[in-house]
Amino acid sequence: MKIDCRSLWMIxxxxxxxxxxxxxxxRFRGPSGNGIAEGEKHPLEWAENTxxxxxxAIPGRGWSQPIVAGDRIFVTxxxxxxEESPRRFDRGVNPDARDSRSDxxxxxxxxxxxxxxxxMWEHVAYEGKPAQPKHRGNTYASxxxxxxxxxxxxxxxxxxxxxxxxxGNPQWSRSLGEFKTQAGWGTASSPVIHGRSVxxxxxxxxxxxxxxxxxxxxxELWRMKREEKSNWSTPIIWTNSIRTxxxxxxxxxxxxxDPETGKVLxxxxxxxxxxxxxxxxxxRLVVDSVSAFQGSPGRLATIRPGAMGDxxxxxxxxxxxxxxxxxxxxxxxxxxSPLLYNDCLYMLEQSAGIIRCFNARTGKVxxxxxxxxxxxxxxxxxxxxNKVYILNDSGVTVALEPGPEFKVLATxxxxxxxxxxxxxxCGDRLLLRGMQHLYCIRE
Numbered sequence: 001m002k003i004d005c006r007s008l009w010m011i012x013x014x015x016x017x018x019x020x021x022x023x024x025x026x027r028f029r030g031p032s033g034n035g036i037a038e039g040e041k042h043p044l045e046w047a048e049n050t051x052x053x054x055x056x057a058i059p060g061r062g063w064s065q066p067i068v069a070g071d072r073i074f075v076t077x078x079x080x081x082x083e084e085s086p087r088r089f090d091r092g093v094n095p096d097a098r099d100s101r102s103d104x105x106x107x108x109x110x111x112x113x114x115x116x117x118x119x120m121w122e123h124v125a126y127e128g129k130p131a132q133p134k135h136r137g138n139t140y141a142s143x144x145x146x147x148x149x150x151x152x153x154x155x156x157x158x159x160x161x162x163x164x165x166x167x168g169n170p171q172w173s174r175s176l177g178e179f180k181t182q183a184g185w186g187t188a189s190s191p192v193i194h195g196r197s198v199x200x201x202x203x204x205x206x207x208x209x210x211x212x213x214x215x216x217x218x219x220e221l222w223r224m225k226r227e228e229k230s231n232w233s234t235p236i237i238w239t240n241s242i243r244t245x246x247x248x249x250x251x252x253x254x255x256x257x258d259p260e261t262g263k264v265l266x267x268x269x270x271x272x273x274x275x276x277x278x279x280x281x282x283x284r285l286v287v288d289s290v291s292a293f294q295g296s297p298g299r300l301a302t303i304r305p306g307a308m309g310d311x312x313x314x315x316x317x318x319x320x321x322x323x324x325x326x327x328x329x330x331x332x333x334x335x336x337s338p339l340l341y342n343d344c345l346y347m348l349e350q351s352a353g354i355i356r357c358f359n360a361r362t363g364k365v366x367x368x369x370x371x372x373x374x375x376x377x378x379x380x381x382x383x384x385x386n387k388v389y390i391l392n393d394s395g396v397t398v399a400l401e402p403g404p405e406f407k408v409l410a411t412x413x414x415x416x417x418x419x420x421x422x423x424x425x426c427g428d429r430l431l432l433r434g435m436q437h438l439y440c441i442r443e
């Protein structure tokens with residue numbers, strides 16, 4: 001078969017385009033859901049007047065992370081004149097829910113230029129009054145959208161899910177129903193894409209389920225009932241040394257599903273409700289179940305590939321098994337998802353401002369340290385250029401040298417009220433979303 005030079009050139013362009021799309025920060029915590037940014041590096045140091053390429057005000061409130069497709073950045077927000085400023089997370093027993101059902105909101109999707117931060121298009125996906133209340137610290141746009149490089153899909157919890165092409169043309173929209181959440185705290189689980197499916201974890205206090213929708217038209221492909229109450233974590237697609245799994249955290253049980261059919265592959269008993277998303281590499285998965293009650297420990301555990309059936313540990317004193325290399329019972333409260341990098345596991349304690357670094361193979365604690373100027377953590381940590389970055393609530397980011405020894409490389413500050421969104425990347429640009437602004441950090 002003869003192939004001319006033009007054909008080879010076109011094939012090369014297609015490969016480059018495919019590679020570029022594969023590197024887009026296209027979902028919560030990036031392409032693999034692990035917070036590891038490969039390729040180009042962002043600056044080690046920044047401040048309000050240093051290495052900030054642009055800073056753009058985002059209307060309304062939203063803890064959703066920005067996502068990226070090519071040179072376009074997508075963010076979601078919920079806008080209301082009655083919206084209060086979120087407060088720092090309260091560990092007290094007061095559920096602190098605010099009944100916003102009489103307030104009028106606009107649920108909006110915005111597309112920004114990565115070069116300038118200018119708004120390229122924006123759409124009001126929904127408008128009206130919320131069907132359910134939310135925690136004062138939560139927003140009605142806490143779910144991170146997802147893109148496959150052709151379309152962007154925004155999920156607004158009980159309000160609905162909507163799809164646009166990259167130019168902002170509406171493609172489809174549908175509702176998954178209205179369900180009560182624990183103490184009226186609201187929702188936060190973000191969608192993921194696998195093949196043709198958009199996969200959504202809808203855990204609530206009425207009728208929890210996991211659903212797969214066709215990303216091209218929103219039609220339901222399959223649905224699985226879940227014996228769970230409210231959870232706020234985001235599923236991951238775990239591609240390990242044996243197979244590809246859809247791992248969904250839960251308080252009652254951690255579960256793995258076949259992403260094509262929804263069939264349960266394995267399950268492991270949890271210890272409470274959780275906001276923490278799983279993380280994994282080819283050889284191990286890390287799951288974290290945080291207890292819903294003060295003083296009652298949650299379980300942090302690692303799982304080997306290839307498990308089938310019920311792999312629950314029989315009691316709190318049994319910390320390992322054939323498919324569970326190690327586990328720990330922890331009393332601390334955690335909202336940020338862990339980071340797994342180079343055989344180290346990094347875990348952040350919500351209000352104590354403490355980072356713990358574990359040996360990911362054995363569970364041994366390498367170190368436990370309070371970070372400089374730490375005020376608590378909601379954003380999940382990330383890796384770039386072989387450095388570990390931790391963003392605290394008040395906009396202070398600490399860069400650490402990875403490995404078993406605690407070594408601070410840099411401390412960076414931005415002047416913003418709250419940073420509860422996780423970081424995103426567009427080439428050598430770092431995107432950080434505060435309560436009022438989206439920052440683009442670049443040399």
